[in-house]
Amino acid sequence: MAGTEIFDNEEIKAITDVIERKMIHRYGSHNSRNGHYRVDEFENKAKAITGSKFALGVSNGTAALIVALKAMGVKPGDEIITTPFTFIATIEAIVECNAVPILGEIDETLSLDPESIEKLITHKTKAIMPVHMFGVAADLDPIISIANKHNIPVIEDACEVVGGTYKGKYLGTLGLCGTWSFDPNKTLTVGEGGMVLTNDEDLYNKMDYYHDHGHIHSKEVDRGDEGKSGFGVNYRLSEIQGALGIVALDKMEMAIGKLRATKKKILDAVADTGIKPRPMNDNEGETASHVIFLMPTAEDAKKFQTAAKNAGCGCGIIADNTWHYAKHWEALDAMSEKDFFGTKAPSYAPETMANADAILSRAVMFGLNICMDEESINKIIDSIRAGMKAIKQ
Ligand SMILES: Cc1ncc(COP(=O)(O)O)c(C=O)c1O
The missing domain is CATH 3.90.1150.10 (Aspartate Aminotransferase, domain 1)
Structure with a gap:
């Protein structure tokens, strides 16, 4: 189960290269890194595989959920509909935004039962968060159709199913956004790491700013001269994890x-x-x-x-x-x-x-x-x- 099983020389080479170049920060130092941006490459690979327009590497899957919910504008007291069968991080991310988890039912696929969702929707519902558990897709078609009917975004917790698909589309790419985890228990691991996938440029920009202290990232200026978009946090991924992520996705x-x-x-x-x-x-x-x-x-x-x-x-x-x-x-x-x-x-x-x-x-x-x-x-x-x-x- 754990991706460390498939570690070999590729990971050693990838990490050694980052260490030897002494370039561990994913941002800044543009003049001295000779064009090497491993987290960018990791994100680009995720985009190429999934067809997602945007991908943001973050420090872990929990952070990916928090960054996504924050960027979606989830506010204290908002309600998020999700499932009682999930890893605790799904609920923690909701509570971290001071929002209220609303738990639907599950069906025998062990995923959120679409039929349980509609009666839970209120004017405070800000997102529906199906979780693809233990390798298997939630029933996204009916879930997304209910969400669309009520104009509520879907955020897919795809932390456990990197590389899984639903009707030919990669899990994490069917809702407004979706999250992946590369923690030590996952099939593909980078030590600790996460990714948010989305086709929404505005959402991506907000997530990009929020996950790194509000930095408006630019390769044209030094990091210290970048613009500020507002408060954020530090959920950045390092170049070591980026380098591991490139190998991990190659082995997917x-x-x-x-x-x-x-x-x-x-x-x-x-x-x-x-x-x-x-x-x-x-x-x-x-x-x-x-x-x-x-x-x-x-x-x-x-x-x-x-x-x-x-x-x-x-x-x-x-x-x-x-x-x-x-x-x-x-x-x-x-x-x-x-x-x-x-x-x-x-x-x-x-x-x-x-x-x-x-x-x-x-x-x-x-x-x-x-x-x-x-x-x-x-x-x-x-x-x-x-x-x-x-x-x-
Ligand atoms: C369904 C689900 N959501 C979120 C997470 C959180 O991911 P991470 O451990 O990378 O923070 C996990 C990790 O086990 C998970 O299984």
Whole structure:
């Protein structure tokens, strides 16, 4: 799963070059860097791959979400509709903008259920934020169509699915903007890094200024002479990460190809057991970072988990995942029904997530590595078969 698996001489060369040239800042020093701008190249590669008009490298995926929301003009007390099944960073980014997370339902694809969105829209809704979780696209067509009907922008949290697609388009490029993460747990990593993709020039400019202290970037003047657009923060990416990012994107197809091949091998080998793989909104576009199955009941999921572990390969039940499921976040529950910058937050009590729980407590998950030998793959297959045998007994 972690992109460090595919590190080799390419990364060493890329970093060494930056160190030897002693040019680590992505901006400024135009006269002494001989035209080397590694973060620019990383962004240009992301644009060339995805077809996105603009790409902004930032320090991580959480920063990418915050920069995007800020640039979209999200203000204290605004509401952002998202999903209870996401990494905690999605919610943190919303709260960091002093906005109120409004949680929809999920469906069996484990993504935001489009049917749950419309009734949550109010005059305070400033964005809809679907999250493409564990390698699979949310159902963007209906989500975007609801958003368009109400004139609300969509920001895709595509942090987990760099290189994944929905109906042939790269995830992160279908909404007003989308975010990627290259953190150490992702299929492609630069250590820590993020990217925002958008076709909207005005939004891009605002994000560009905000992520770097309000600098109006220019290659014509020294950094100290650049114009100021207003307050910002420092979520810059360094040239080391930029250099790693260029290599990472070059390896994207290879890494996803290997994951997809492994997943197919596993699914083919267990198809005769009658197991139900997680349904997907686009089977072709997944990044195959995880293999997830839906058991008939939560009790079956527990039986499956125990038997799989005894057979050599443990799996998680997603409802137990304390970092990726809002039911577990006391800090969020503490906001329940409180006034939050002039908006009354909804209840985030665990019982409000009963529908999500009914699905997530049936979902069992195996994480995949990019480079897996036959023995490890077979261990997963044997464990799945043992799990299915246990629930049939
Ligand atoms: C869905 C989702 N959003 C946002 C993030 C945040 O990315 P980062 O770790 O780069 O800050 C992650 C990272 O795990 C994620 O999975």
